[in-house]
Amino acid sequence: MTIPRAITIDGPAGSGKSTLGASLATALGFVYFDTGVMYRALTLAVIEGGIDPTDAAAVTVCAERISIGIHPPTVADGRQYTITIDGRDVTWAIRDQRVEGAVSSAAGHPPVRVILRAQQREIGMRGEVVMVGRDIGSIVLPEAPLKIYLDVSIAERAHRRVVELTARGESVDHDALAASIKNRDERDAHVMQPAPDAVHINGDTQSPADTLSYVLSLVPMGMRLHA
Numbered sequence: 685m686t687i688p689r690a691i692t693i694d695g696p697a698g699s700g701k702s703t704l705g706a707s708l709a710t711a712l713g714f715v716y717f718d719t720g721v722m723y724r725a726l727t728l729a730v731i732e733g734g735i736d737p738t739d740a741a742a743v744t745v746c747a748e749r750i751s752i753g754i755h756p757p758t759v760a761d762g763r764q765y766t767i768t769i770d771g772r773d774v775t776w777a778i779r780d781q782r783v784e785g786a787v788s789s790a791a792g793h794p795p796v797r798v799i800l801r802a803q804q805r806e807i808g809m810r811g812e813v814v815m816v817g818r819d820i821g822s823i824v825l826p827e828a829p830l831k832i833y834l835d836v837s838i839a840e841r842a843h844r845r846v847v848e849l850t851a852r853g854e855s856v857d858h859d860a861l862a863a864s865i866k867n868r869d870e871r872d873a874h875v876m877q878p879a880p881d882a883v884h885i886n887g888d889t890q891s892p893a894d895t896l897s898y899v900l901s902l903v904p905m906g907m908r909l910h911a
């Protein structure tokens with residue numbers, strides 16, 4: 685069995701897995717790959733194509749037809765990567781509210797997941813990658829030598845979001861935010877599959893910097909490029 689130099693990070697929305705994944709990839713000189721962008725890009729194509737996101741057959745045809753590209757940033761506007769659908773830059777469009785509302789439905793169809801997971805696995809098996817998602821350590825790349833499951837309570841995620849939005853001058857209601865995070869967890873529950881052998885980290889009790897140091901301490905020597 686080929687063992688890819690890959691680290692997987694799974695966890696719910698807003699748990700800080702993207703921040704952890706990106707900083708871990710930078711520290712190791714690996715590629716950072718957020719698999720959620722693939723489900724988001726597909727969902728955008730579904731919406732633009734006038735397809736009902738709950739229509740499994742139609743969403744599957746769409747997933748077969750489109751080509752989702754993940755590239756290094758092509759514009760210096762704060763993006764971590766450039767995402768394309770058939771060559772068209774959709775990096776910011778996949779973050780809009782329409783996508784947010786439909787992605788859990790579009791992502792949940794088993795045949796759709798078969799298609800996107802195969803593409804994710806191909807990238808993962810190239811190695812030198814930190815892959816972030818919901819089912820990466822369990823299904824997409826079970827051979828990865830280090831698997832993390834990062835969880836943070838709803839109350840703490842809501843608190844962090846309040847701090848972030850308040851710093852931007854936006855007024856926010858903690859309870860409304862907590863309710864929307866809970867709702868999002870419930871909608872994503874059917875796609876969440878932590879690996880049985882993942883290292884569980886509770887982000888409530890340590891800062892993102894401490895979490896990064898801890899995960900770095902778990903990276904086997906043989907996986908480091910510059911060991």
Ligand code: DC
Binds near residue numbers: 697721724787817820
């Ligand atoms: O991590 P995110 O919020 O960008 O994910 C967007 C959606 O994609 C979310 O509804 C869960 C889904 N997703 C998934 O089903 N499997 C993954 N490996 C990653 C994300």
